[in-house]
Amino acid sequence: MVLNDQIFPSHSKIPRPPVSLLEFAGKLKAAQDGLKTSSVDLIVKLDGIRYYGISGIKERIRIASKLGVEKILIGHLETNSITELKNRISLADIGLAQDNELISRSELEQAEPAFIIATAASLICQKKIGTELVSRLEEIQYEKI
């Protein structure tokens, strides 16, 4: 289960501002306490790099760790921020989300994170296939007419 730290309702393309650190801690603790099965892992997604910077990411990772949430995903990265992130934080145990079109999957791969969740690439691919399918169906319809 991925829980992001944006103010609700969260946005995919341009992230909303993050919740405060206290709210962040409360949400993580409530989620941890609410887990009822060992088959679910809680992943916290930090979406506010443009608001709280790398130092904010470090703070939130420390809070998450203190609350027993070890799986971290960082989202809403851009080409400029990925280099600085890689230089200042070990990404060996951290995942990166390719959730916008400002950064490519290959750029994230170069940072050698623990894992990548490429939602933006999936959406683009899905849209492309859908568009092609609709075009083809329209062609067939036209041929019939």
Added chain:
Amino acid sequence: MKKFDQLRNQFDIAVHTKNQITDMIVAPDSLSARIAEKLGFKAIFAAGYATSASNLAMPDRGIADFSIMLNKCREIINAVDIPAFADADTGYGDLDNIRRTVRNYEAIGAAGIFLEDQKWPKPCGHMAGKSVETADVLAEKISAVSERKNKNFLIMSRTDARAVYGLEDAINRSRQYLAAGADLIFIEAPQSIDELKEISKVFPDTPLMANMIEGGATPMLTSEELCDLGFKIVVHPTALTYAHTYATEQLLSNLKEEGTAIRQENKMITFERFNNFIGLNEVNQREQQYAPKKMEKILQDLNIKEDL
């Protein structure tokens, strides 16, 4: 150990305890399940007759599909802290479907499921016009899921052959299902106390379930009487659905006639009592438990100042 595993163990132990019967009410919805839990019921059943009625307003004729049934069970499980057992009908398809059905019920935290040998789409076990597959069909399904993820997730075999081929055939089928790996046995719709006794005599070491349906084919006995006969589980599949329907019909008739429900208030729970019952205080307390003020200490321990 997490909650689901504990509840499965609890159910497993209960149905294997001598001289004890587990009384399960079929809950048409989460609210009913919560009421049953508060009144001391030790397990809940999510089943087709009540779900078809509460979700679709339709009869139990195999119309409520896998996703409807699974979702109903999940809602009930999430509402209570007692084991919930599920009616998985025929398992919804071939062997791959059955495996998927079992995996899904395990994942949502059910204590177990029953799988039956009727032909799909199938009616309620006490309705006329039933037909059953050959015994090999269900035996194969049970074999296919005997290697489930959680050993304490129990599989009950259900046969509807009594109404079609008689009690002897139903007993023989149940023997085959037991050999295939069923943990619990349910022979649907025995027609007399003697038949209930016969079933109990044939399976002395396997937990048996009896189905007490108002107006059904089986004589209505109390839980204690069924326990004395050797049954370990009794299920009441229709009582709440019939009671809800009756109460709704009575109240709405009156409301339509009088234009107000004020004279029916003596038949309702009060605003305050309902809010207490439904857990409003607990939700409010939980909100406080995770409120920013309570989280300050965590930040203090980490020497982090809240300045956002």
